[in-house]
Amino acid sequence: MLWACLLLPQLALDGVLRGRADNSPLVLVDGPANARTVVAVNASAREAGLRIGQRLTAAQALLARFEAVPYAAADVARWQQFLASVAYRYSSQVALLPHAIVLEVSKSQSLFGSWAMMEHRLRTDFAALGFRYRIAAAPTPHGAYVLAGMSDGQTALSHQGLRQRLDDVPLGKSRLPAQAIDALPRMGVRRLGQLLGMPRDGLQRRFGAELLQAMDRLIGDLPAGLDLYMPPDAVDWTIELSHEVENVAALIFPLKRMTGDLAAYLSGRDGGVQRFLLKLEHRDLAATEVVISMLSPERNADVLFDAARGRLERIQLPAPVLTVRLIADDLPGFVPAGRDLFDERPANALPFEQLRERLRARLGDRAVYQWGSTIDPRPEHSQRIAAQDDAPLEPRPRPTWLLERPIPLRGALRVISGPERLETGWWDGGDTRRDYYILETELGQRAWAFCAPGEQSGWMLHGWFA
């Protein structure tokens, strides 16, 4: 067993910061209305001298302009769930601890390579998502949790190694029950190593079974007893915008984050999304809904962003937007497109599916299509929008351009061939009785035109032999 722990020390702040593109001073505040205190500060606020634990009034005295966002515990839980769904990509055993995610990685090593390589992947993923983290690995989840609390990048691959590292951990960072941590230093026990070496029955008498259980879990003598995380089957995320947005262009940055998150979530559960919904919520009006539906399940961040952006840019906002909500509940399996090893396309070619989604996003859902012929002999019904094409080949010549509806054709015309009598359509009331000819116009065009049987006048143009 090898457990990795991702400690997320600034989950609440990162969750707020990643929604905005600028780096202006920002703090999170919490506490009763008359005694608000700063609980987190970003880099530019720290430079200005703002510190965690300051009163909000003191902070306002230090810096004239900064943004104070209330700390929301629900958001923290949501971000933690989201990151767990990202980590789920690497392991089926993912669990949540306070401000941390632990995952079992030894069984995934045959797929992702050694721990060093997995660590690199996890770091890349979390850095791309914009969260700060510390990583540690140990044979027990609680052991990894404690090591991550000490410093970033601690790795203990064996139980002995874990024990050695734990020996030096001060009790304050051991994450053992608070009662014991308060009392033990007064007895002269300051390091975890000392505690682990003490006689067990004495400890049990003094602190109860709870402490021993926690110690056993830490070094692996007891099973970890964690509730494993199960990813949800639907996505419903909301981003509260920092101000009222009147322009679609200002929604692009939050949208990129959301589609990126969706892609990370989807690859975590090895699925795709075919249809999702963006709800732009206004103050008074009903929410504007933008439906993004694709031809096949996708999970590439660029494809999802392209598709959503193209559709978003075509709408007119009726009122300023307060929140953006992304809902995806149709999450089918994802089958990656197979590609030929000896592909004739250029190396950096965009797959055609991706191109098609990009065109559809900007030009409309029905803008890209294929024609297929039907067995109906009437030219008006001879083709439909379809991918398959199995009708037998027509032996008589057919034009290459077909007019949607026939129009009168005038001018000096010369009959080249014909007539071809068409007398059909009795079965659905669309009776047709026409003589089709190939005509040549003054300009030299070859026209496919018809007239009433036997008349050779009153020509109606129906196609061109272009």
Place this chain on the structure above:
Amino acid sequence: MGAVVALSNLLDARQVWRGRAAPLVEGEQPTGWAMLDAALPTRGWPDAALTEILLPADGIGELRLLLPTLARLTRGDRPVVLIAPPYAPCAMGWRQQGVNLQRLEIVDADEKQVLWAAEQCLRSGSCAAVLAWPQQADDRSLRRLQVAADTGRALAFVFRDRKHLANASPASLRLELAGMPHASLWIRKCRGGNTPAQAIPFNQAQRFSGEGWNPMAVMHVVHQHMHGAVDSGLRGNYALEKPSA
């Protein structure tokens, strides 16, 4: 000054440009029309470049010119894309010419988006050929298409009205189609060669042979003869030179 440098050293070091353009590679994109291939410096369509086709009117033969190429390309892996065609392509007519409709994508785009869509398709590298009918194209936008075609290694065809002939164009090849007095094809510009002084005859009958050849179409000719619906133009031209395969 004073140091004498042998000319041959300079030339060997390739520090002097000798004013000779890079030799044209004979393309791998035959047009399917033997006389046109013979007249073009690349012996076919300029590969990964823009071809501009100027028409006096729609339906003059612009598709006849391209169908052998499209039939060949749609048998490959990459699709052919039609952007904003003036009419719907007749599925049966195209199939009679040997085009595989499963590799033919039609894109509806309004006037302002045609060039954008064409550029996206060309640049993506996933299309074999892109045919576009822009209403408003200027030198700048055509140049963009030319660059995009080169990036995506695709054939680009743009169909425009004949009145644009007077304006210069960045296209590698400019062809003008004429319907009267008989169907003919003028090469107005071709990169890497001189434009021929006379038109290339461009006959209806060649439709029934070459790349897009299919026995059903010939059966039709026989069928018509048997029924006495004599098509003198057809029979008269039928013995003419076949396009190259």
